[in-house]
Amino acid sequence: MILVVNAGSSSIKFKLYETNDKNSPLPIVEGLAERIGVDGALTIKIEDQKYEYNDRYDNHLMTVESILKHFKELNVIKNELDIEGIGFRIVHGGDKIVKPVELTDQNKQAVEDNIKLAPLHNPGALTAINAFQKGLPKAKLVGCFDTSFHQTMPAKNYLYSVPLKWYENHKVRKYGFHGISFDYITEKASQILNKNKNDLNLVICHLGNGASMCCVKNGESYDTTMGLTPLAGLMMGTRCGDIDPSIIEYMAKELNQDVYQLTNSLNKESGLLGVSKISSDMREVSKAAIENHDEKALVALEMYTQRIAEYILKFANQLEGKVDAIVFTAGIGENSFITRKLVIDKVHLLNLKLDNETNLREYDDYLEISTNESAIKIIKIRTDEELMICKETLKFL
Structure with a gap:
């Protein structure tokens, strides 16, 4: 199974896929944990059934542990080893990350380095990555970045008409976002148009x-x-x-x-x-x-x-x-x-x-x-x- 995570500073949105057919992964569970650090609320949907929990979540790690506990109670997984990979949506990878990457210590550092470019999004993603790494230590962690699809833009399109040293010293440039969606649509359109x-x-x-x-x-x-x-x-x-x-x-x-x-x-x-x-x-x-x-x-x-x-x-x-x-x-x-x-x-x-x-x-x-x-x-x-x-x-x- 593959777990896909989109995390914020006080929420974790997730979807679990069964991947027996690697060409057509099957979504089997989706959910949302929110109000992390306040009072906590978790919703898990399996087909037409919705399960709601009001566990207390002081932090992302407690939230991850709760999600996995309820997965077991609902017979979604037998144990943590069923989830072999976790894919994270991350907003900003700067200009160094140009494709999905395994979240090694070096690549996690890149997420942290780019907090100044995405102060509302990257901190929550990094916190969630660390929490899932502790909760599912055997799973492969992969980062997919909204900015990476746009790293193919030529300089004439990504540079601003400001002093060049702003780019050279402070990385001021066009990065673009929604790259995961644009990547998906490009693949899909290729199939549709043959x-x-x-x-x-x-x-x-x-x-x-x-x-x-x-x-x-x-x-x-x-x-x-x-x-x-x-x-x-x-x-x-x-x-x-x-x-x-x-x-x-x-x-x-x-x-x-x-x-x-x-x-x-x-x-x-x-x-x-x-x-x-x-x-x-x-x-x-x-x-x-x-x-x-x-x-x-x-x-x-x-x-x-x-x-x-x-x-x-x-x-x-x-x-x-x-x-x-x-x-x-x-x-x-x-x-x-x-x-x-x-x-x-x-x-x-x-x-x-x-x-x-x-x-x-x-x-x-x-x-x-x-x-x-x-x-x-x-x-x-x-x-x-x-x-x-x-x-x-x-x-x-």
Whole structure:
């Protein structure tokens, strides 16, 4: 079995896979431990059954021990040796880690070294890694990094037009995120289109509460929208995306706030929530815009979709017009038909034709939603980052 872990400072999200068929690992259990260090809550789902526990978790190690104890009680595992590998989703690997790695002491040090680049995410991941290492000492630990897929970007795309010594001395550059999802979608699109991954050109729109896009050239990341942090690029649920950096100095004077307070506002009070004044949830914003004709919600929806459309054109230009498909994925990309329609309607320089009926249709895995007249295929694909991490972890066993 392979356990896939996505950990934060006070939570551990997990999914357990059975891997008798290495090509098609089977998810058998998923769950979430939260409020670690407060009072503790654990939910474990097995098929349609949900089990809830309120054990006390003072730290991640106690949480891991509790998860394993309940796995045994529920007959998920006979003993700890059943779990041969653990794959961790880790946000930031810096510019040295370019692919999934075994979490040796050296590679764990890289996670720690990059805490300054991902202060909200890497500490929780590192704590969880150490806890699982103690709880499952025989298991192989593998790290899959959201940044590693983007390490193929050329310098002209990852460097900022700031003093070069900022990059040389302080590692200021575009790193990009959502790399595990982009990697999965690239593999999946290769199968769907029956095209060699090394010849595949895609524009991928990963649209969730956090959102980014990737320009995939010959199966590798060539450019992406997020930057040094996940704050850059597209307008998101609560994040601003690209703005004039001078706004920070201006508002610091206007509000008498420091850069930390303003950055918090740009991360948590901006985007769809900030403009609409309604919600960070696209479902609520689009409902208010379309059904209630709310002016602020309509502006937020127009801004959100306009920026995606403009990046589609930018990335198509970088691919010299040789685009095999435009892919929509993640929560909004997979499920919001109105977002997809508004985005495609705003791409005027490419001959894109959306099949409105297919765009509305339910689907499990993927569905092509363009007409035969469309110059580029448009596909909605359900991403599966956990499965990607499971498969990468299997390679190390």
